[in-house]
Amino acid sequence: MPRICIFPRVEGFGGVTSFRLKFESGLRARNVDVTYDLDQPADALLVLAGTKNLPRLRRARSKGRRIVQRLDGLNWVHRVRWAGLRYTLRAIYGNWNLSFIRNHFADKVIYQSQFVRGWWEDWYGATSIPSSVILNGVDLKQYSPNGSHERPTDFYRLLVVEGSLAGGLDSGLFYAVDLAQRLSKKHKIELVIVGRVDSSAKKKLGEQKDFRIRFVDSMPREEIPFLERSSHLLFSAEVNPPCPNSVIEALACGLPVVGFDTGSLAELVQGDAGRLVAHGANPWKLERPDIPSLAEAAEEVLRENERFRKSARERAESVFSLDAMVDEYLKVLL
Secondary structure, three states, rough: OOOEEOOOOOOOOHHHHHHHHHHHHHHHOOOEEOOOOOOOOOOOOEEOOOOOOOOHHHHHHHHOOEEEEEEEEOHHHHHOOOOOOOHHHHHHHHHHHHHHHHHHHOOOEEEEHHHHHHHHHHOOOOOOOOOOOOOOOOOOOOOOOOOOOOOOOOOEEEEEEEEOOOHHOOOOHHHHHHHHHHOOOOOOOEEEEEOOOOOHHHHHHHOOOOOEEEOOOOOOHHHHHHHHOOOOEEEOOOOOOOOOOHHHHEEEEEEEOOEOOOOOOHHHHHHOOOOHHHHOOOOHHOOOHHHHHHHHHHHHHOHHHHHHHHHHHHHHHHHOOOHHHHHHHHHHHH
């Protein structure tokens, strides 16, 4: 039986944990054993981004282990705005750690999107080792339009799902609120934000009275499909997203996506799966985007919601199957 070592064993609400759980499930369904112990024999080692435990990674390489590094985007917000010393130091160290593993330990690299590949090669140059681009996938049975929901008929529910919108990552949160504010001039709106948000931001944003806003710090993964079926659109709040699982999961549930055309979104949201609009400014400088155009796009999605819902699911079925993603990873790993 083949065996894959996944390292490190990340836990939490974020996208890396979501990937690990889905990927592990896909491996076991193919009778591929999974370990998280670097000292156990394995046919390949998949490094999820980076790790502080570089000595153990070095030992694994010295034993001839095949090391494949899965790379997300880079930390960049600290270059634009001050978000505190701790955030800045962690961001700088994180980039160094990822690039060190890429340059010195990895035999192959998997980028999560073409955008991510271009970003890495722009900042750190191309590598001489083989590389692939594999978009994230999702269990199309678990994340599906079919199932119970409580989608309101007397108001529109806008959804934001992110691992964290705290500290230096909160810009998209304010764009979501600006969008809901503009839409509330014509419609009754509820904005639901799932993810970690600073208490000061919650207090500030909760003071407005034009629409209802609900903050959900975390939610069990198995409840996400119900919430997505119970919403009218997902706003992708991350600026320059590498390959957001939240977008792929929403599409799989038939929830259309609205956002700015930054990062990898144009690789994910195509046709009538949603609407992307030009940012209208420089997203890398966190300049204020074109909210009026975003609101117009959202209006179209809300007006023809059923058509967009059908297209969103079709897009997911054609591109984002978990089985297809696992198969592509195994081609690289084995």
